[in-house]
Amino acid sequence: MNLFVRLIEPSQKYQKGGRLFSNEDLRKMIVPLLIEQALQLVVGMMDTMMVSYAGEAAVSGVSLDTMLYVIFMNLFTAVATGGSVVISQYLGRQDKDNADLSASQVIRISAVFSILCMVLILLTGNWILKVLYGSAEADVMAACRTYLRIVTLSFPGNALYNAGAAIYRSMGRTKTTMKVSMTMNAVNIIGNAVGIFVLHAGAAGVAWPTTISWSFAAVVMMVLCFRSKHEVRIRWNKILRLDFAMRKRILHIAVPNGIEGGLFQASKVFIGTLIATYGTYQIAANGISQTIWSLSALSSVAMSPVFVTVIGQCMGAKDIDAAEYYMHKLTRLSLIMGFVWSIFILAILPLLVRVYQVSDITRNLILICVAIHAAAAAFVHPFAFPLSGGLRASGDVKFTLYSSIFTSVFLRALLSYILGTLLGMGIIGVTLAMVSDWIVKGAMDYVRLLRGRWKTKKVI
Numbered sequence: 129m130n131l132f133v134r135l136i137e138p139s140q141k142y143q144k145g146g147r148l149f150s151n152e153d154l155r156k157m158i159v160p161l162l163i164e165q166a167l168q169l170v171v172g173m174m175d176t177m178m179v180s181y182a183g184e185a186a187v188s189g190v191s192l193d194t195m196l197y198v199i200f201m202n203l204f205t206a207v208a209t210g211g212s213v214v215i216s217q218y219l220g221r222q223d224k225d226n227a228d229l230s231a232s233q234v235i236r237i238s239a240v241f242s243i244l245c246m247v248l249i250l251l252t253g254n255w256i257l258k259v260l261y262g263s264a265e266a267d268v269m270a271a272c273r274t275y276l277r278i279v280t281l282s283f284p285g286n287a288l289y290n291a292g293a294a295i296y297r298s299m300g301r302t303k304t305t306m307k308v309s310m311t312m313n314a315v316n317i318i319g320n321a322v323g324i325f326v327l328h329a330g331a332a333g334v335a336w337p338t339t340i341s342w343s344f345a346a347v348v349m350m351v352l353c354f355r356s357k358h359e360v361r362i363r364w365n366k367i368l369r370l371d372f373a374m375r376k377r378i379l380h381i382a383v384p385n386g387i388e389g390g391l392f393q394a395s396k397v398f399i400g401t402l403i404a405t406y407g408t409y410q411i412a413a414n415g416i417s418q419t420i421w422s423l424s425a426l427s428s429v430a431m432s433p434v435f436v437t438v439i440g441q442c443m444g445a446k447d448i449d450a451a452e453y454y455m456h457k458l459t460r461l462s463l464i465m466g467f468v469w470s471i472f473i474l475a476i477l478p479l480l481v482r483v484y485q486v487s488d489i490t491r492n493l494i495l496i497c498v499a500i501h502a503a504a505a506a507f508v509h510p511f512a513f514p515l516s517g518g519l520r521a522s523g524d525v526k527f528t529l530y531s532s533i534f535t536s537v538f539l540r541a542l543l544s545y546i547l548g549t550l551l552g553m554g555i556i557g558v559t560l561a562m563v564s565d566w567i568v569k570g571a572m573d574y575v576r577l578l579r580g581r582w583k584t585k586k587v588i
Contacts (some may be wrong), residue, residue, distance in 0.1 A: 189271025220444025
């Protein structure tokens with residue numbers, strides 16, 4: 129604990145009674161989030177590892193599908209984030225009635241939106257896969273269709289879990305979401321083992337546990353949100369209320385964030401269409417690499433909700449000095465954590481790769497791509513992602529949207545085509561393009577922080 133304090137508190141500007149969050153408050157938020165993210169990523173790795181026993185075609189099919197599926201996950205997360213920012217700001221203002229209303233409205237929006245998305249993909253999923261990955265081999269495409277059809281049923285569960293988790297995180301009560309996530313992941317792991325090793329169901333063997341576990345977690349989070357005795361709770365009368373003003377506040381954050389996340393993932397889908405032409409070895413290596421390098425970015429991903437809660441409450445309390453202070457403090461902490469964690473991932477990388485039943489060619493590609501990613505994650509990722517969460521929590525959503533459009537849609541996609549396809553570097557070129565995206569976006573976000581225009585934004 130003393131080391132934690134020394135690392136994140138080099139300044140004495142805010143002392144007890146003069147700051148909104150103590151070091152203990154931050155520790156209680158960050159540690160459960162790290163554990164929760166680690167569990168989710170480990171389960172993702174185990175999904176991919178277990179599917180690898182069903183063959184590289186199954187791994188390839190699931191990895192291609194995941195790029196499409198994550199578009200919708202990002203959209204649901206965007207709605208939840210919009211709610212979290214608004215709730216956090218009302219909590220900072222100590223306005224419980226509107227905090228409850230915003231929490232209830234984000235549940236309504238999440239439920240309706242996710243059901244519409246589910247119906248859309250169930251009706252058009254096969255056509256979308258044919259357009260995106262028509263050049264993939266027949267067995268890969270068969271795995272794609274199976275996996276997508278099943279996981280689409282998880283959309284409402286995913287959206288409602290994320291909305292409920294965002295409500296609890298906006299209160300800083302991340303220990304609760306960690307416990308729910310642990311139970312959900314246990315259900316997923318057991319289901320994967322049964323689906324792959326007992327039922328020999330291939331891609332379906334990991335798709336059904338994913339759907340069941342998300343649905344289970346959603347039910348638990350909804351019960352907790354209704355019964356909450358904490359700062360915020362949801363109520364049926366406020367869920368059913370047609371409050372357009374509150375919905376507008378939530379969507380003011382959610383829509384740009386959703387567009388940002390959607391375009392980011394759409395660029396990955398475009399890149400996936402490029403990777404689909406590189407052959408089964410490279411497709412499989414890319415799918416496994418994505419799972420492992422998500423683990424190397426764990427600390428930065430875990431810090432994003434902390435930025436939203438802390439900066440949101442500071443801005444809601446109209447304490448701009450505190451918001452600026454925590455922007456810098458949390459960025460420092462993200463860099464320290466990112467560096468230490470990336471060194472750890474690089475040290476255990478050879479052991480991680482050995483658990484996958486893939487060819488030597490695929491394994492070597494994984495080693496190279498993950499090493500590039502982990503090295504960049506140590507120095508660049510904290511500026512490109514969690515800091516964006518802080519800017520978003522202040523209401524500076526248009527800037528984060530425009531910077532992401534430039535770096536993700538144009539820079540990453542263009543460089544992936546040039547390096548990966550034209551220059552024949554394959555997924556190594558795609559990985560270098562991704563790192564270039566981070567560098568430019570991180571620089572833009574940090575300059576925005578220093579110039580201070582985010583301080584003038586208003587959400588509530």
